[in-house]
Structure formats: structure tokens, C-alpha cells
Amino acid sequence: MRFGLSQIDITPPFYMPMGGYGDRQDNYDLVNDPLTFTALVLEDGGRRALIGAADLVRMPGDGTILGQLERLGGVVGCPRDSVLLNASHTHGGPLLPGPSVVYRSTHSSKRYAEFLYDQMAAAAREAVNNLSEGTLWFGEGKTDVPMNRRLERDGRVVNAPNPGGPFDDRLQVLAVRNAAGEMAGVGMRLSCHPVATAAQHRITADYPGAWRAEFARAFGPKVTPFFLQGAGADARPRHVADGDRWKGLKHPELETMGRDLMAQSLAVLTSGKLVEIRDLVLAGKIDPIQAPCEKLYSTREALEDLLKSSSGYKSYAEEGLRRLDAGDQLPDHAGFLVQTLWLNRELPLIGLDCEALIGLGRAVEAAVAPKKAMLLGYTNGCVAYVADTEELKRGGGTEGSTFFSALWSGPLLPGVENIMAAAVMKEPGL
Numbered sequence: 001m002r003f004g005l006s007q008i009d010i011t012p013p014f015y016m017p018m019g020g021y022g023d024r025q026d027n028y029d030l031v032n033d034p035l036t037f038t039a040l041v042l043e044d045g046g047r048r049a050l051i052g053a054a055d056l057v058r059m060p061g062d063g064t065i066l067g068q069l070e071r072l073g074g075v076v077g078c079p080r081d082s083v084l085l086n087a088s089h090t091h092g093g094p095l096l097p098g099p100s101v102v103y104r105s106t107h108s109s110k111r112y113a114e115f116l117y118d119q120m121a122a123a124a125r126e127a128v129n130n131l132s133e134g135t136l137w138f139g140e141g142k143t144d145v146p147m148n149r150r151l152e153r154d155g156r157v158v159n160a161p162n163p164g165g166p167f168d169d170r171l172q173v174l175a176v177r178n179a180a181g182e183m184a185g186v187g188m189r190l191s192c193h194p195v196a197t198a199a200q201h202r203i204t205a206d207y208p209g210a211w212r213a214e215f216a217r218a219f220g221p222k223v224t225p226f227f228l229q230g231a232g233a234d235a236r237p238r239h240v241a242d243g244d245r246w247k248g249l250k251h252p253e254l255e256t257m258g259r260d261l262m263a264q265s266l267a268v269l270t271s272g273k274l275v276e277i278r279d280l281v282l283a284g285k286i287d288p289i290q291a292p293c294e295k296l297y298s299t300r301e302a303l304e305d306l307l308k309s310s311s312g313y314k315s316y317a318e319e320g321l322r323r324l325d326a327g328d329q330l331p332d333h334a335g336f337l338v339q340t341l342w343l344n345r346e347l348p349l350i351g352l353d354c355e356a357l358i359g360l361g362r363a364v365e366a367a368v369a370p371k372k373a374m375l376l377g378y379t380n381g382c383v384a385y386v387a388d389t390e391e392l393k394r395g396g397g398t399e400g401s402t403f404f405s406a407l408w409s410g411p412l413l414p415g416v417e418n419i420m421a422a423a424v425m426k427e428p429g430l
Helices: 066-076 107-131 207-219 251-271 300-308 313-326 360-366 389-394 402-406 414-424
Strands: 003-010 036-046 047-054 083-087 132-142 144-152 156-162 170-178 181-192 223-227 236-238 284-294 332-342 347-352 374-376
Touching: 003 047, 003 107, 003 181, 003 389, 036 107, 036 181, 036 223, 036 300, 047 066, 047 223, 047 332, 066 083, 083 223, 083 347, 132 251, 144 389, 170 251, 181 207, 181 251, 207 223, 207 251, 223 374, 284 414, 300 313, 332 414, 347 360, 360 374, 360 389, 360 414, 389 414
Parallel strands: 047 083, 181 223, 347 374
Antiparallel strands: 003 036, 003 132, 036 047, 132 170, 144 156, 144 236, 170 181, 284 332, 332 347
8 A cells, every 4th residue: 555645735825704604704814823735645456546634614615626526636546536525614714615696705715716726736746746655544532522512492403502412422543654654644533613713813723723733743744634524513612612602712722622632632543443444445436416405485475575584594585586587496406425435345434515413424424334434524515504304303503594505495304314325335346
């Protein structure tokens, strides 16, 4: 097996708006810590794959991402479906082009997307040039960083600390060692929103950046740390729970989270339980799926009533009416991409281009059980929040109204987790 690693700076080189909070519409003021893109190229038996990890709220949602996967595949020398791009979902990153009129796609966001794509290609090229013999390892431990954020209060679900709610307590590690057996790169997979500093105006990778800084202090520049985001759409860091509400940390306070995660990742790395991933197959597949939605706003009357209301969804209603006038309507199906990248015949990465709640992640991951998997949200884009049937029935919060920003005719119908699970490639199929 050969591997190549490269980490490149993707901090916006010009002032621009930040993503993650709709009411934060002005430019960032300062850079607290750099944003990075890490390219890990794996090669075995004549096959290659690229795993990319970026400090972004999401990948660009303007329809260009598949073309970028093709471009990176050309750089690496692998099929498009063997290129996986995961965003950490930091809310301290730049505004990326969005998929609809509800999102603000500014000139600067489009300009940044071009810069980002060029930086990704440069990192991928450098990783290929750095290919050398080594080994790949997988490990799993525990973390207490995430806390559920869907609290039922007065009969409805609100975004508030819910210590008794479900969260993914696994901390998974993907590591590469060089031919001498020395650690060369460590990827940490966690399922939790990087929103510890809230809607401040400083560029930051949030807690993944704090973890990387601690990792660099401990291991030095010869080991590259990178972060992978799981199904953490309904989790926030416990460090920002303040009674029945969330608080925002000052940026220097991120160091505490970095130290906590460093201790937890070290526990995995030093446990003696890392498993070598041998005989890589590097077989990837991207499957597009369609999930049905309720038809709440498929008529002119419903959209006009919404426009007259004080609901705050004026842009949605106006776009629905514009489409009706043009002889079209809001779609009653939502399109997603489900990616499976088998590293070997025992361990796949499963990527979803959505904000996956924990229940959805568990259901999709179970498609390959009893084998282990690394389930990743925010992969190759982020269409919307997606919940499993149980959480869909509970509704509430941003997750319940996500169809407004996605421009669907209504919420997803129950059973989307089954549609996504069916799209997972169950075996490498070589």
C-alpha cells in the first residue's frame, strides 16, 4: 500500500461573508485560526482513491461539485466515485455558493469557490507526488464531547441542551504510518456541530482546529491531523451547554475542547487496539436517490397564504409562485447522493450529502452490518437536514423546517433512511 498526504490553507484570501448563520450577513473581521483542506491519497493493486477533509460549513451547492470530483479524480488517477470530500461543518467558515434563491450566492462566494477548487487540486497533486510505502489503520474509542440538541419542551422540539438525548459517542480514527512504522497522518471522525464560538465574526475551524493545534504541539509537523464529520446534525459540544440554553465560547476557550479531544484521540491511538486495514480495494460508488416530500405548498392558494403570513418564509413563497407562473412547481422529491468507498472488504466510508441526524446515520450505517463503517455527513455537499422516521415525526427546530431552504414542496416523508440505506454499496463488488 502507498499513501500520500498534503494539507493546504483554504482561509479566504479576501474579506467576504461567513456561512452558517443566516442573520450574520456582513464580512468577517479577523482570522482566529487557519482553515485547511487535507488530501489523503491511497493506492493499492493499481487502484487509487482520494479522501478530502475541509474546514467548511459545506461544499459548494451550486451544482459544480460532481465536476470537481471528476477534476480531482483526473489529478489523482482514479474514478470520480473514488473521490470523497467531507466538510467539517464549521460555522466559522466562508459563505459558499448555494443551491437556491434562498441562499445568498454573492460574487465573493463564487470567487472563493474557484479559489477553493484550485487549492483542492493543488493538494491532491502534492499528495500524489508524495506517494510512498506505508500502512493504513483503523481504531475506535469513546468521546463525551457531543450533546443532543433536540429538547422537547411544552410539547414541541426546540434547539436546546438535552443531556438525556441520543448522541454518537464514538471517536473513530483513520491513521497512516510510513514504511518505518512511524505515524504520518491521523484522521479523527466525530459527530458534532462545530459551533462552539457561535455567530462571531472571526474565521475559525472551531473545535476541529483546536484539536489539530493540540495534535501538532504533541506530534510535531511530521504528522498531519485531519478531521472528518459524522452524523452530528442534532448534536452540539457539551462545552457550550449553559443550563437550558447554548452559549458561545470566546475563541481562546477552544483550547479546552482541543485538549479534551486530544486526550480522547490519544486514548484510541495508544490503546493497542488499532487494526491494520490490509488488502485495499478502494472501490467507490456514488448513487443518486430521490426521496418523496409532502405536498404542502404545491398550489397557488397555499403559497399565497404563506406569503401573506408573518412566517418569515417570503423568499420561499415568492419562488414557488414564480415557478407556478413559469408552468413549473416546487419539487415533491428531494435528490441526494449516497457514496460508498470501500477501503478494503471490511471497512467502507459512507458519505451522505446532507446534515444527517444520529438516527438516520445509524440506519444507513447498518446497511453494511455486522461490518464496521465510518458514516460521514456533509460529504460532496449538503442538501438539507435529514432525519430518520422517528425524528421526522417529532418535527421541530431547524430540522423540521429545512424544506423551506431546500425549496421542496414540504418536509420529507417518513422512510428516507431506508431509501439511503438501499443505495449503499453492500460489498465492493470487484
